[in-house]
Amino acid sequence: MKHLTTPFxxxxxxxxxxxxxxxxxxxxxxxxxxxxxxxxxxFPAAILFLLAATICGVSSAIFxxxxxxxxxxxxxxxxxxxxxFGSLTLVTGPLWARxxxxxxxxxxPRLTSSLLLWMIFSAYLLLRKYGGPGSDKLGAGMAxxxxxxxxxxxxxxxxxxxxxxQTSVVPTLPADMGIPLWFCFAAMTMLFLSLLSxxxxxxxxxxxxxxxxxxxxxx
Amino acid sequence: xxxxxxLLVLAAxxxxxxxxxxxxxxxxxxxFVPVDEIxxxxxxxxxxxxxxxxxxxxxxxxxxxxxxxxxxQKVEAELVDxxxxxx
Amino acid sequence: MNSDFERLAVVDVARHYGRRKALSQINFTCASGEIxxxxxxxxxxxxxxxxxxxxxxxxxxxxxxxxxxxxxDGGAEVRARIGMLGHDLFLYPELTARENLSFxxxxxxxxxxxxxxxxxxxxxxxxxxxDDFVSGFSxxxxxxxxxxxxxxxxxxxxxxxxxxxxLDQASASALVARLRERQRAGCxxxxxxxxxxxxxxxLTRAIYLKNGRIVGTDTDSRxxxxxxxxxxxxxxGDKPFLSADLSAEALRAKVEAPGAKVEGLSKS
Amino acid sequence: MSAFFRVAWHVMRKDLTVEVxxxxxxxxxxxxxxxxxxxxSFAIVREGRAPDDVAAGILWVAISFSxxxxxxxxxxxxxxxxxxxxxxxxxxxxxxIYTGKLLGLLLLLGLVExxxxxxxxxLFNAPILAYPxxxxxxLLLGTLGFAAVGTLFxxxxxxxxxxxxxxxxxLYPITIPVMIAGVRxxxxxxxxxxxxxxxxxxxxxxxxxxxxxxxxxxxxxxxxMTE
Numbered sequence: 001m002k003h004l005t006t007p008f009x010x011x012x013x014x015x016x017x018x019x020x021x022x023x024x025x026x027x028x029x030x031x032x033x034x035x036x037x038x039x040x041x042x043f044p045a046a047i048l049f050l051l052a053a054t055i056c057g058v059s060s061a062i063f064x065x066x067x068x069x070x071x072x073x074x075x076x077x078x079x080x081x082x083x084x085f086g087s088l089t090l091v092t093g094p095l096w097a098r099x100x101x102x103x104x105x106x107x108x109p110r111l112t113s114s115l116l117l118w119m120i121f122s123a124y125l126l127l128r129k130y131g132g133p134g135s136d137k138l139g140a141g142m143a144x145x146x147x148x149x150x151x152x153x154x155x156x157x158x159x160x161x162x163x164x165x166q167t168s169v170v171p172t173l174p175a176d177m178g179i180p181l182w183f184c185f186a187a188m189t190m191l192f193l194s195l196l197s198x199x200x201x202x203x204x205x206x207x208x209x210x211x212x213x214x215x216x217x218x219x
Numbered sequence: 220x221x222x223x224x225x226l227l228v229l230a231a232x233x234x235x236x237x238x239x240x241x242x243x244x245x246x247x248x249x250x251f252v253p254v255d256e257i258x259x260x261x262x263x264x265x266x267x268x269x270x271x272x273x274x275x276x277x278x279x280x281x282x283x284x285x286x287x288x289x290x291x292q293k294v295e296a297e298l299v300d301x302x303x304x305x306x
Numbered sequence: 307m308n309s310d311f312e313r314l315a316v317v318d319v320a321r322h323y324g325r326r327k328a329l330s331q332i333n334f335t336c337a338s339g340e341i342x343x344x345x346x347x348x349x350x351x352x353x354x355x356x357x358x359x360x361x362x363x364x365x366x367x368x369x370x371x372x373x374x375x376x377x378x379d380g381g382a383e384v385r386a387r388i389g390m391l392g393h394d395l396f397l398y399p400e401l402t403a404r405e406n407l408s409f410x411x412x413x414x415x416x417x418x419x420x421x422x423x424x425x426x427x428x429x430x431x432x433x434x435x436x437d438d439f440v441s442g443f444s445x446x447x448x449x450x451x452x453x454x455x456x457x458x459x460x461x462x463x464x465x466x467x468x469x470x471x472x473l474d475q476a477s478a479s480a481l482v483a484r485l486r487e488r489q490r491a492g493c494x495x496x497x498x499x500x501x502x503x504x505x506x507x508x509l510t511r512a513i514y515l516k517n518g519r520i521v522g523t524d525t526d527s528r529x530x531x532x533x534x535x536x537x538x539x540x541x542x543g544d545k546p547f548l549s550a551d552l553s554a555e556a557l558r559a560k561v562e563a564p565g566a567k568v569e570g571l572s573k574s
Numbered sequence: 575m576s577a578f579f580r581v582a583w584h585v586m587r588k589d590l591t592v593e594v595x596x597x598x599x600x601x602x603x604x605x606x607x608x609x610x611x612x613x614x615s616f617a618i619v620r621e622g623r624a625p626d627d628v629a630a631g632i633l634w635v636a637i638s639f640s641x642x643x644x645x646x647x648x649x650x651x652x653x654x655x656x657x658x659x660x661x662x663x664x665x666x667x668x669x670x671i672y673t674g675k676l677l678g679l680l681l682l683l684g685l686v687e688x689x690x691x692x693x694x695x696x697l698f699n700a701p702i703l704a705y706p707x708x709x710x711x712x713l714l715l716g717t718l719g720f721a722a723v724g725t726l727f728x729x730x731x732x733x734x735x736x737x738x739x740x741x742x743x744x745l746y747p748i749t750i751p752v753m754i755a756g757v758r759x760x761x762x763x764x765x766x767x768x769x770x771x772x773x774x775x776x777x778x779x780x781x782x783x784x785x786x787x788x789x790x791x792x793x794x795x796x797x798x799m800t801e
Contacts, residue, residue, distance in 0.1 A: 009284060016277075016280075020273065037269050038268065038269055038272040038273075041272065041273065041276050042272070045276070064794065064797050064798070065797065084279060084280075084283050087279060088275070088276050088279055088280075091272070091275050092272040092275065092276065095268045095269075095271055095272040095275075096268070096272065098268060099265050099268055116747055116750055119747040120747045120748065123743050123744050123747050123748075126740070126743055127740060127743075127744060130734075130736050130740065131731075131734050131736075131740065132733075132734050132735055132736075133323040133324055134733060134734070135734065137730075137797065137798050138730040138731070138734070138798060140794075140798075141726065141727075141730060141794040141797075141798045142727070142744055142748070144790060144794060145723060145748045145787075145790060146747075146748065148786055148787075148790060149748060149750075149751060191280065195283065195284065195287065198287050198288075198291065199287055201291065202287060202290055202291045202294060205291070205294045205295060205298055206294050208298060209294055209297050209298050209301060210322075210324065210325055212298070212301040212302065212305070213301065213325050214320070214322050214325070214327060214330075214366075215305075360663060361663070362659060362662065362663060362800075364800055382665040382666070382667070383665070385663060385664065385665040386665035388663070390660075390663055392656050392659060392660070393656075394654075394655045394656035395655055395656075396655060396656055396657050396659065396660035397655055397657070398588070398592060398655065398657060399654075399655065400591075400592040400595045400596055401588070401591065401592065401595075405588075405591065409584060409588050410660070410664070412580070412581075412584045413581060413584060413585075413661070413664040413666050414664055414665060414666075415577065415580075415665070415666070439595075
């Protein structure tokens, strides 16, 4: 497990390095032109962002009710990756929007709910950092609420802004746009999973160090 | 776990292969209908935005990998130290 | 539902906060009718241990057995038999003594609350001041109310955290008398204190704590101060020694040499 | 079950007795809520008139800000003599203690709203009496959702050193859906042509959401409160 993560990161990094050429070869989208190419990174990041939210919530529930200390490591890893991929989504999105819609930011349901989810991740990590002893349980409680929030935020923001811009390009992609998209998606997912396991490993090793320190003069 | 990973790589490579062929073809006009109008009077050239987006993704991901690696190295060094002290 | 217990056993308990060890390798038992003192300097882990006994904190390692049970088997039933007097007294200053007592009596689901509360106020010597706000009480009066609050439901296990601080001689001896009375009624009492003068003669057993470890136990109730000092100082600086468990025999041997008077309190 | 409500009732009554004696939380929260309204009107009012449609937003911002303050204070009070520990130590069901604290807080915030809503009506010319039932339902359900999470988080944070800053940091992102529903529902009632069906939709959503929040809070309170 340990020895596989590094090559994995290498492979996904190589794939991401190749990606610009593949994306470059993909056809221009007729109306948005070049700027649409942001999409190839934006979409995978957004999906992985949601995946991170799910992983964080589920592992928190397992930690809290199943009393598995290891699950907490996965929760914190997912939260951190959620923050990273959320940032990617939230930064690449406006860069694309600036050209496509003429503004950096629109209070579109998708945008607003992503921003909120990003804030929930940040709040969670702030709690973990500054919460002191016992913050693992508090964080797990918070993460549960955060996950429960996700669908609801979407619904309520959707109703709140009934006039959301119809800009989703995702559904009807031609094959020569789909292939680079899936290529990027695979690369990003691989990176995500390897980073997740690496980050969780960091947390688990930390727990081991703590345990060793505590066991040190017991013997 | 590791088997799954290998599968993932293979899948990724399988996906990765076709674009090379696709690249040789002249870019055909895209079939799907655009849903939105581009606002007129853009000041920022698209290439800058795309470059900024890709650059940002790269910097953040590299930075994050580096930060995890550094933290992990530190913890594992500590772990090795502790374990050797134990013996 | 017989949830009562006759014996308290602390088995290999440790508690850490992150990397800091508040307690490690704590083992002792306490039987019905015993008054166990946890003695040690500040930061020795006395309060942490009391909180673990009170089920407020979960031990990181080890377990606490209340008779046949542990907290995992039934938290509420165990808690119903524990009475705790915390260092911060657990009283609402904005409420009167009577209201405080009735509120907690209701929380514990007691019946015939007015009678119980009246009796408790009388025992606290505050029968005529029951309707005064706790905020207007002196430290000694508050302490007495707080003690009666902790004993309202006639718990089997009584936990006291530094109960003697700020008490004058009369209040302290009243507290001692009340604890003796509970002891005779078959309660187990665990007192954390650093006030050796009052503890002297009260305890059936003393446990010396330092840096979260037991550095000695003592079944002799008198002349604690001297042996306490020895136990705490002998245990050295950062590396507490464990082998030198100051067992009662060892202690007696040491103490008897200079002709100290030793009267083993043969309570059992 | 009756034991559950008995404990909840006594905890709530105790909180209210304390509050009636000191009035500290009620008065400070109320004053803070009014200050929030004023600050926002300074930010928004142009040429002596407030733009339409801001009343609902300001009302809910004031409720959420002052609500956070009230939550912090009521739990600070439990911390003062370590009485929260005594509550947790009682053999009563812990969710019952949570419910009691929540009810006490709800009543307190209800009192604040009784002053706040007419004030908003007066200052921003909002038709608060047009649909009193629906407005009351929106206020009650919105406050419930907000306070349900707030009570849990404030209780969790009692032991944490930086609780004063962490409470709003954690609470606001989580309760945004409740805020949106409250603001939109109230705005639907306050607008020139009130939209009853819209308000009803938001009320339904609030009920759904409150159910999730309260269940989740009752469920997590027990494991979170044992250190």
